[in-house]
Amino acid sequence: MPYSVRFFGTSSATPSLQRGFACLGLIHKNKLEGEDIILMDCGDGSIRKIMETNTHCGSISNIFITHYHSDHLSGLIQVIETMGIEKRTRDLFVYGPKGLKEYFSIAQKTTSVASNRRFEVNIREIEQGEKTLLGEYVITPVSMQHTIPCLGYRIEHSAFSAAYTGDTEPCANSISLAQGVDLLIHEATYLKKDLAKAREAKHSTPREAAEIAIKAEARGLVLTHVNDRYESDKEMLQECERIYAKTKIACDGLEIEL
Ligand SMILES: [Zn+2]
């Protein structure tokens, strides 16, 4: 299949030796032109995780950031720096909630990122419901419920649909984000036994993610934003197997066809 989701980083706010910070790519493989990648989130060290999967960062056309916690944003400058070093000429588009223009302007001034670059970095601040048309894709941001403003993204294409929550606690909007999608990529930061922590930090448990998938009638569910405090994926899967039997846990390097 020419379309897939590739997970570059799947950890929550603390990375582990196995997992890097949040970063995934919506991949379109084209026999003649190679890959086109829409990146979602770009936590610290994402450029290295991208390279580990033999992915070329020149293939990234657009980047969508869900929110500005550092585990989702702080690798952006490194990705742009690498594009500059690789002499990219194609303009880059970066989307995210309000605040992205100010962040990039300060980061650019402070770090002189890719100062001699031959491409434009177009920053687009977007709001809930503001659709972005990218070739055959329609990408719709939906406001999630987190400790700071966070946009989940719904991706529609004639061949498939997918949704990525970023960080959120369960909410009515995450059900509408995921309504009927082929693949829901949902965060699951805390197990049920740590539910109080999940509420405090406005995150979800695997069980809650599975309940959202059921309510939204999603046809597939992958959990990401995995907490290093838990020893294995088994506990996460046990929480959702009776609710949503086909749940998968993302790991760095995982690729799922759409
Ligand atoms: Zn996070």
Ligand SMILES: [Zn+2]
């Ligand atoms: Zn967060």
